[in-house]
Amino acid sequence: xxxxxxxxxxxxxxxxxxxxxxxxxxxxxxxxxxxxxxxxxxxxxxxxxxxxxxxxxxxxxxxxxxxxxxxxxxx
Amino acid sequence: xxxxxxxxxxxxxxxxxxxxxxxxxxxxxxxxxxxxxxxxxxxxxxxxxxxxxxxxxxxxxxxxxxxxxxxxxxxxxxxxxxxxxxxxxxxxxxxxxxxxxxxxxxxxxxxxxxxxxxxxxxxxxxxxxxxxxxxxxxxxxxxxxxxxxxxxxxxxxxxxxxxxxxxxxxxxxxxxxxxxxxxxxxxxxxxxxxxxxxxxxxxxxxxxxxxxxxxxxxxxxxxxxxxxxxxxxxxxxxxxxxxxxxxxxxxxxxxxxxxxxxxxxxxxxxxxxxxxxxxxxxxxxxxxxxxxxxxxxxxxxxxxxxxxxxxxxxxxxxxxxxxxxxxxxxxxxxxxxxxxxxxxxxxxxxxxxxxxxxxxxxxxxxxxxxxxxxxxxxxxxxxxxxxxxxxxxxxxxxxxxxxxxxxxxxxxxxxxxxxxxxxxxxxxxxxxxxxxxxxxxxxxxxxxxxxxxxxxxxxxxxxxxxxxxxxxxxxxxxxxxxxxxxxxxxxxxxxxxxxxxxxxxxxxxxxxxxxxxxx
Numbered sequence: 001x002x003x004x005x006x007x008x009x010x011x012x013x014x015x016x017x018x019x020x021x022x023x024x025x026x027x028x029x030x031x032x033x034x035x036x037x038x039x040x041x042x043x044x045x046x047x048x049x050x051x052x053x054x055x056x057x058x059x060x061x062x063x064x065x066x067x068x069x070x071x072x073x074x075x
Numbered sequence: 076x077x078x079x080x081x082x083x084x085x086x087x088x089x090x091x092x093x094x095x096x097x098x099x100x101x102x103x104x105x106x107x108x109x110x111x112x113x114x115x116x117x118x119x120x121x122x123x124x125x126x127x128x129x130x131x132x133x134x135x136x137x138x139x140x141x142x143x144x145x146x147x148x149x150x151x152x153x154x155x156x157x158x159x160x161x162x163x164x165x166x167x168x169x170x171x172x173x174x175x176x177x178x179x180x181x182x183x184x185x186x187x188x189x190x191x192x193x194x195x196x197x198x199x200x201x202x203x204x205x206x207x208x209x210x211x212x213x214x215x216x217x218x219x220x221x222x223x224x225x226x227x228x229x230x231x232x233x234x235x236x237x238x239x240x241x242x243x244x245x246x247x248x249x250x251x252x253x254x255x256x257x258x259x260x261x262x263x264x265x266x267x268x269x270x271x272x273x274x275x276x277x278x279x280x281x282x283x284x285x286x287x288x289x290x291x292x293x294x295x296x297x298x299x300x301x302x303x304x305x306x307x308x309x310x311x312x313x314x315x316x317x318x319x320x321x322x323x324x325x326x327x328x329x330x331x332x333x334x335x336x337x338x339x340x341x342x343x344x345x346x347x348x349x350x351x352x353x354x355x356x357x358x359x360x361x362x363x364x365x366x367x368x369x370x371x372x373x374x375x376x377x378x379x380x381x382x383x384x385x386x387x388x389x390x391x392x393x394x395x396x397x398x399x400x401x402x403x404x405x406x407x408x409x410x411x412x413x414x415x416x417x418x419x420x421x422x423x424x425x426x427x428x429x430x431x432x433x434x435x436x437x438x439x440x441x442x443x444x445x446x447x448x449x450x451x452x453x454x455x456x457x458x459x460x461x462x463x464x465x466x467x468x469x470x471x472x473x474x475x476x477x478x479x480x481x482x483x484x485x486x487x488x489x490x491x492x493x494x495x496x497x498x499x500x501x502x503x504x505x506x507x508x509x510x511x512x513x514x515x516x517x518x519x520x521x522x523x524x525x526x527x528x529x530x531x532x533x534x535x536x537x538x539x540x541x542x543x544x545x546x547x548x549x550x551x552x553x554x555x556x557x558x559x560x561x562x563x564x565x566x567x568x569x570x571x572x573x574x575x576x577x578x579x580x581x582x583x584x585x586x587x588x589x590x591x592x593x594x
Contacts, residue, residue, distance in 0.1 A: 013348035014341075029563040035518050036558035037341045037489065040317040045345075048322065056316060060558075063550070 003050075004069060010045050011065065014038045024066035032065075046072070077242025077266035077439075078273065081153040083306050088114035091308035094282045097142045098327065099313040105326070108142055110308070113149075116142075120150025120223075122230035124181075125237045127204065133178050133248070135159040137170060138185025140291040140313045143208040143223055145301055147183045152246040152265070154237030159248045159260070160292035164557030167191050171198040177248055177260055177446060183208050183223070192220065242266040248446050249294050251399045252484060252494040260446030261294075261399045271402035271440040272303045274422040276409050277371075279331060281308030284366070286329035288314040288338065294403035295373055295490065300333050321345065321362060328364040335490035336377040337518065339370065339392060343381055346388070359388035369410060373397055374490020376477070379415045394418050396475065400461055401425075402440035406475045417474035418467075427469060428460060433481050434467045435460040485515035491559040493520065495582075498560060505548045506530060507541070510572050512585040513562070521564030522549060523585055525571050542567055 001009070008019035015032040028034040034042070043059050046052060046068075052075050062068050092111040099106055108116070124134070134151050136158060138144045151158040159177045161170055163185060171194060174182065181204045184191065195202065196217060207213050210224045240246065246268055248260040285304050289296035304311050312327035314320055321342070324332075342362060349358050370385070373395040382392045395407030396418035405427075408419035421427050426437040441461045444452035455462050464482035469475055480486070485493040495513040502511045502522055509527040513520055526541050536544070546565055553561040568588050572580040 014344050029519065029561075030565075033517060035337055035341065035488070036561070037317060037337045038344065041321065041341045041345065044318040044320065044322060047318065054318065056318065059318075061554075 003072070006049065007046070007069060007072060008065070010042060010049060013045075014042055022065060024064065024069065026065050027063050028065070028068075029063075050075075077264075078269035079153075079240060079242060079265045080149075080246060080269055080272075080302065081239055081265075083269055083272060083302065084114065084117070084149060084153060087305050087308055091281050094308050095310045096305065097145065097311050097313065098284075099142060100315050100323070100326070106142075110305075113142070113146060116146040116227070117149040117153060118236070119227040119230045120147050121154040121237050122233060122235070123226035123228075124150060124154060124156055125235060126229045126233045127181075127226065129181055129204075130155050130237060132180040133157045133159055134181045134183070135161055135174050135177060135179035136183045136292070137161050137163050137188050137191070138183065138208050138291075139163055139187065140287055141185065141208060142313070143210075144183070144185065144291060145311075147206075147208065147223065148297075152240075152268075155240050155244070156237070157245050157248060159250075160297065161250065162290065162292050162557065163188055164290075166555045167194040171195060173250055173258070173260075174199045174202065177250075181205070192217075196220075240265055242269075243443075245443060247297075249292070249297075249399045252492040252497065257497070258494075259448055259451055262443040262446050263294075263399075263402050264443055267402045267440045267442060268298060268302060270424050270438075271298055271404055271422075272306050274424040274440070275299065275303060275404055275407060276412075276423070277303070277307075277407075279307055279309060282310055283307075283331060284310045284312055284327055284329040285331045285333070286312045286314055286324060286327050287333070288317070288320050289333055289335065289490075293490070294399040295333065295397065298402060299371065299404065324362070324364040324367065328366045330366040331369045331371070332367065333371045333373075335374045335488065336372055336381075337375075337487070337489040339372060339377060339381050339385070340488060340518075343384060346384070355388060359390070363388065363390060369393060371395060371407070373404075373407075373418075375486045375488045377488075382415055396465075396477065398463060400442045400455065400463075401436055401438060402442070404440075405434075405436055405438070405463075414470075414472070414474045417470070417476050419475065420473050421475060427475065429468070430460075430462070432466040432468075432479070434463045434465050434475070434477075436463060437461070485513070485520065487515060487520075487559060488518050489559055493560065498522075498562070502549075502552065502562075505545070505552075507544050507548065510568075510580065512572060512580060512582060514585060516564055519563035520561070521566060522562045523566045523568055523572075525568040538567070 008022050012019050088110045095107045096110045096113040097108045148158050159179050161173050180201050183206050186209045205220045206226050207222050213222045243264050245262045246265045247263050250258045287300040314323050370392045385392045393408040397403035397405045406419040406421045424439045428435040465477050466479035467477040498513045499511050510525040512523045549562045570590050573584045
């Protein structure tokens with residue numbers, strides 16, 4: 001599984017959109033229906049899955065799937 | 076007559092001296108403080124405040140949960156000083172307003188909020204001192220700013236200790252959303268808090284772990300996690316970030332947690348998305364840790380579906396009901412006495428009555444009033460009864476149920492009460508915003524906006540351009556707001572809102588977007 005697909009599979013746990021249907025321009029809160037806490041919990045799962053340390057200040061700026069993937073790419 | 080929080084804390088520090096009171100993570104290492112060690116720090120803060128001349132003064136706190144925060148809070152309220160805990164996630168201008176309106180003359184500030192220093196120093200003339208909630212020395216030259224360690228050192232200059240407060244002295248002022256768009260400072264006395272702690276019928280073995288995940292400035296967290304937990308000799312573990320709530324449940328292995336419904340909904344998504352081949356017990360341990368048995372929840376409605384689902388993993392979810400004005404618990408289900416769908420029986424110190432279906436409360440835990448807001452106080456406290464703004468009923472077994480709201484507040488499933496007017500006033504400043512109404516939908520806030528027609532015409536904007544400009548405006552607004560006040564939905568209206576005869580927007584008809592009939 002590619003990193004992007006692995007990422008989208010985790011996203012899909014919190015919403016009704018499948019990884020295949022998910023586009024990179026989708027917004028977590030508005031399009032995928034994430035609550036603020038879903039988003040935090042999802043980021044915690046990302047940290048565990050990809051062995052990362054995220055800074056709350058950085059991640060709170062993330063609005064779309066694409067921005068989250070870019071952040072993942074940078075780390 | 077009455078009880079003081081100082082009585083409660085001093086008794087616990089004697090009875091549970093060697094038990095761990097607080098534990099927290101720092102760079103993946105667990106740190107602990109026993110009850111006797113915590114009490115030592117609390118006394119230093121209290122004596123330090125006396126030595127520095129703050130007796131009788133109001134003292135604000137801004138910061139997330141930490142040993143330093145809670146020791147400072149207890150240092151304030153066990154002496155003759157009043158604690159004003161504020162939401163560290165609010166924008167600087169809001170915090171400045173609350174510091175000034177609460178007449179705070181000193182402030183404890185968390186190191187993560189250091190960026191607020193200059194704004195606060197410039198705009199809060201009554202503040203005489205700011206102590207950073209850190210042991211390390213503070214850099215900079217402003218004489219008003221020092222560290223918590225400096226305050227504790229000041230305590231060594233004197234043998235005197237602060238007098239015990241009186242039971243009906245105000246211990247704390249907690250800000251809550253007002254229906255007029257201006258937040259109100261709820262004044263809670265020593266006896267209000269201490270009798271609420273005593274009246275919640277729950278007990279656990281001393282040393283049982285509670286993982287505290289709610290914001291510490293909230294009455295539910297402050298009184299029920301911390302003060303109630305300390306009264307029972309429990310160990311309070313601090314959740315360092317909501318990012319790590321599930322991870323921390325595995326590190327600290329709590330047996331009890333307090334949550335808002337949104338947290339239960341999020342955790343359930345993790346349970347539901349797991350491979351069904353994983354045995355329930357194993358999955359439960361992976362998500363909740365080995366020991367979790369009880370989750371107390373309140374602040375918003377919880378679908379009873381989750382109560383049944385969590386029971387399958389051996390976790391009892393017990394709903395309660397309260398508001399800051401009642402210190403905060405009014406009723407609660409307990410492990411031995413509960414009914415699904417109900418918010419529990421009223422506490423032993425609570426009397427319930429109804430006025431046209433609205434729940435009224437009389438209790439030793441009902442607030443003294445709103446700070447410097449006599450009109451709002453008189454509207455809420457009538458003849459000794461507190462008007463809750465919620466509609467409900469008692470069933471034949473004495474369990475309380477809620478079935479509606481009287482006041483115009485949006486209650487999100489994270490327990491935050493949102494005053495739509497407060498947000499509408501800010502959004503109305505957008506140049507493309509003609510009319511705006513904020514509604515609570517899908518667990519978030521939606522702004523319904525009728526664009527400013529003069530500007531639409533002058534700029535020749537089409538629908539897509541209006542949508543994009545308004546979304547950009549909302550993104551900008553969201554940047555400075557705590558997550559619970561962010562707008563997550565935008566509806567651009569084609570027609571103005573329907574107005575009453577007095578020209579006020581009819582809020583209950585905000586969803587209707589039709590052309591007005593021509594007269």
